[in-house]
Amino acid sequence: MPRTAAATHCPYCALQCAMTLTPVAPVAGVASDASAAPVTVAGRDFPTNRGGLCRKGWTSAELLRSPGRLTAPLVRGDDGELHEASWDDALDLVATRLRGIRSSHGADAVGVFGGGGLTNEKAYLLGKFARLALGTSRIDYNGRYCMSSAAAAGNRAFGVDRGLPFPLEDLDDADTILLLGTNVGETMPPFIGHLAGAQAAGGLVVVDPRRTATAKLTDEGRGLHIQPVPGTDLPLLLGLIHLVIAERLIDVDYVEQRTVGFDAVRRSVAQWWPERVQSVTGVAALTLRRLARRLAAGGGTYILTGRGVEQHVDGTDTATAAINLALLLGLPGRAGSGYGTLTGQGNGQGGREHGQKCDQLPGYRKITDPAARAHVAGVWGVDPDVIPGPGVPAVELLHSLGRPDGVRALMVHGSNLVVSSPNVAAVREGLARLDLLVVCDFFLSETGALADVVLPITQWAEEEGTMTSLEGRVIRRRRALTPPDGVRDELWVLAELARRLDCTATFDTDPEQVFDELRRASEGGIADYSGIDYAMLDRGEAAYWPYPRGGSGTPRLFADRFAHDDGLARLVAVSVRGSARPRPGSGELELITGRLLEHYQSGAQTRRVPELLEARPEALATMHPATALRLGIADGALVELANRNGTVRCRARLSTDVRPDAVFLPFHYGDVQAANLLIGDAVDPISSMPEFKTGVVRVTPLDPI
Numbered sequence: 185m186p187r188t189a190a191a192t193h194c195p196y197c198a199l200q201c202a203m204t205l206t207p208v209a210p211v212a213g214v215a216s217d218a219s220a221a222p223v224t225v226a227g228r229d230f231p232t233n234r235g236g237l238c239r240k241g242w243t244s245a246e247l248l249r250s251p252g253r254l255t256a257p258l259v260r261g262d263d264g265e266l267h268e269a270s271w272d273d274a275l276d277l278v279a280t281r282l283r284g285i286r287s288s289h290g291a292d293a294v295g296v297f298g299g300g301g302l303t304n305e306k307a308y309l310l311g312k313f314a315r316l317a318l319g320t321s322r323i324d325y326n327g328r329y330c331m332s333s334a335a336a337a338g339n340r341a342f343g344v345d346r347g348l349p350f351p352l353e354d355l356d357d358a359d360t361i362l363l364l365g366t367n368v369g370e371t372m373p374p375f376i377g378h379l380a381g382a383q384a385a386g387g388l389v390v391v392d393p394r395r396t397a398t399a400k401l402t403d404e405g406r407g408l409h410i411q412p413v414p415g416t417d418l419p420l421l422l423g424l425i426h427l428v429i430a431e432r433l434i435d436v437d438y439v440e441q442r443t444v445g446f447d448a449v450r451r452s453v454a455q456w457w458p459e460r461v462q463s464v465t466g467v468a469a470l471t472l473r474r475l476a477r478r479l480a481a482g483g484g485t486y487i488l489t490g491r492g493v494e495q496h497v498d499g500t501d502t503a504t505a506a507i508n509l510a511l512l513l514g515l516p517g518r519a520g521s522g523y524g525t526l527t528g529q530g531n532g533q534g535g536r537e538h539g540q541k542c543d544q545l546p547g548y549r550k551i552t553d554p555a556a557r558a559h560v561a562g563v564w565g566v567d568p569d570v571i572p573g574p575g576v577p578a579v580e581l582l583h584s585l586g587r588p589d590g591v592r593a594l595m596v597h598g599s600n601l602v603v604s605s606p607n608v609a610a611v612r613e614g615l616a617r618l619d620l621l622v623v624c625d626f627f628l629s630e631t632g633a634l635a636d637v638v639l640p641i642t643q644w645a646e647e648e649g650t651m652t653s654l655e656g657r658v659i660r661r662r663r664a665l666t667p668p669d670g671v672r673d674e675l676w677v678l679a680e681l682a683r684r685l686d687c688t689a690t691f692d693t694d695p696e697q698v699f700d701e702l703r704r705a706s707e708g709g710i711a712d713y714s715g716i717d718y719a720m721l722d723r724g725e726a727a728y729w730p731y732p733r734g735g736s737g738t739p740r741l742f743a744d745r746f747a748h749d750d751g752l753a754r755l756v757a758v759s760v761r762g763s764a765r766p767r768p769g770s771g772e773l774e775l776i777t778g779r780l781l782e783h784y785q786s787g788a789q790t791r792r793v794p795e796l797l798e799a800r801p802e803a804l805a806t807m808h809p810a811t812a813l814r815l816g817i818a819d820g821a822l823v824e825l826a827n828r829n830g831t832v833r834c835r836a837r838l839s840t841d842v843r844p845d846a847v848f849l850p851f852h853y854g855d856v857q858a859a860n861l862l863i864g865d866a867v868d869p870i871s872s873m874p875e876f877k878t879g880v881v882r883v884t885p886l887d888p889i
């Protein structure tokens with residue numbers, strides 16, 4: 185075990201708080217506790233977290249020797265149970281089955297599902313493995329559930345998708361920050377230090393149907409909380425655009441010189457006068473006017489979006505409307521102002537740049553672009569024709585599981601599909617239809633428990649690599665301790681499987697060598713990493729992409745031009761599609777799903793940390809006391825939430841933080857408490873983002889008062 189402290193970053197969210205892990209030295213004469221954390225965690229000074237960590241970060245070392253840690257491959261036997269097996273036996277079995285399925289049903293009968301928590305090196309090698317070793321186009325990842333709408337909107341407007349096109353510290357001097365659908369107060373608490381300037385100026389504006397921890401930061405004159413009807417973010421933004429145009433608040437020079445598309449946008453918002461917006465969103469016309477004037481008042485102004493406005497069937501258009509508003513105010517690229525979207529998963533940014541998306545090659549290149557294919561094929565040492573064409577996005581891929589002409593074998597890396605996917609009941613059925621399910625994980629997640637083969641892999645503190653934070657800054661993940669016996673790095677797993685599948689392409693297992701190959705593959709692409717290397721990261725250089733070879737990094741984008749060929753941003757007219765989302769009928773409530781401070785994503789990791797589980801042991805359906813009284817529900821009572829997609833059973837929690845017409849359910853739990861049992865198959869037609877954030881549900885007490 186290394187005995188020196190390792191400067192690394194948190195295993196969880198995209199803020200990637202810096203931390204120092206120090207191995208715990210054994211005490212002479214004292215028997216060591218096998219389940220005790222083998223490292224201590226200390227916050228480390230870094231521009232994003234300034235030494236702070238949230239509760240998840242402080243307790244993250246508990247994961248390393250958790251009793252549920254997998255330390256041997258598991259293979260399902262004839263008795264239907266998972267049994268320990270040797271690595272050779274498990275990998276031989278996987279390779280043999282993959283070969284058989286491929287030869288019987290074609291290469292696209294094998295699918296790969298990646299994750300936004302994988303290091304850049306793993307995400308890159310997984311995309312290469314799918315296309316070269318498996319020859320399949322069927323690869324996508326859970327970032328489809330997270331960032332796809334924001335990414336589609338950013339690409340459409342700016343020609344590039346980098347969550348924050350500026351360092352987080354830039355927010356410190358802002359006078360006004362508009363947060364749309366993001367609860368950083370719970371999801372990434374150290375972030376709120378960057379909101380202090382806007383709070384002091386009375387300019388923190390939070391749009392959220394719930395009175396969240398973030399919304400409460402606006403109390404006592406520090407800003408404004410706007411609580412619209414769930415799912416009405418798009419009309420709200422169209423109304424704000426209407427107002428800034430009608431009241432001549434737009435930055436005319438900026439719009440003329442740096443954008444195209446104004447006339448179409450002006451026409452598209454003509455009908456969204458404030459009183460109409462009020463009738464749809466419930467937000468007072470006076471409040472809208474106040475907000476529009478505040479945003480246009482000058483000084484440092486930022487507009488930031490999160491999953492609350494993006495995880496919808498109109499998520500791309502809603503994010504586009506937020507961008508339109510920012511462009512009309514002249515914010516993107518202006519010093520001290522800007523627009524951004526807050527990436528959620530640990531490597532949600534890097535995870536969408538290196539080729540694990542169905543339509544993408546490394547460097548954020550389009551897989552259909554002949555020049556991109558030729559470049560990447562050159563790095564991989566193959567003919568461009570060998571690289572399959574575009575695959576299908578995550579939800580479509582999952583729909584095809586076990587179907588004729590669909591995916592019959594699935595490899596899952598860094599995802600817990602039966603908790604985090606929409607319509608999880610259908611996903612479970614699809615997984616059961618498969619001929620082969622292989623899951624790489626460090627715990628037996630709900631998805632791993634259904635697998636034919638489970639391969640135990642290293643955790644963050646046991647591996648080297650890089651991540652790309654929500655700022656587009658590439659940072660180093662460093663090894664603090666030796667992995668337990670029996671555990672392997674995913675790079676090694678992919679290389680071993682590629683060899684067994686007779687793939688002649690190179691699959692390095694050393695992260696630095698993989699990163700060097702990634703750099704070459706990304707060179708000249710949108711997300712160009714070619715000028716970044718481990719040595720400069722280890723020296724502490726702040727490396728923001730694009731960072732071309734021999735050049736320098738780009739902390740701030742858009743100062744002079746946008747990434748479209750003509751350098752101009754696109755104002756894109758969007759509209760409300762009437763039937764996009766069902767509205768509650770009599771006796772029904774709006775369902776809002778979301779996150780808790782104590783848990784991360786599907787909870788597969790955080791539900792194993794005793795302190796976090798004790799604090800939030802179960803899903804609670806939070807509703808307004810008046811609603812509960814009407815429905816005959818007491819605080820703590822068992823309730824059933826049901827709609828045409830499924831049923832959830834959990835306890836009720838009463839709070840005035842939720843509107844009387846809504847119920848909030850966190851999505852970190854599995855089985856009968858899985859919020860995504862209530863989420864259907866509808867997706868955004870542009871980004872394929874599922875409608876996660878709102879729905880219609882009927883709530884019934886199981887033990888009425």
Ligand code: SF4
Binds near residue numbers: 195237238239
């Ligand atoms: Fe980790 Fe995110 Fe918490 Fe920071 S805010 S400690 S990165 S979970």
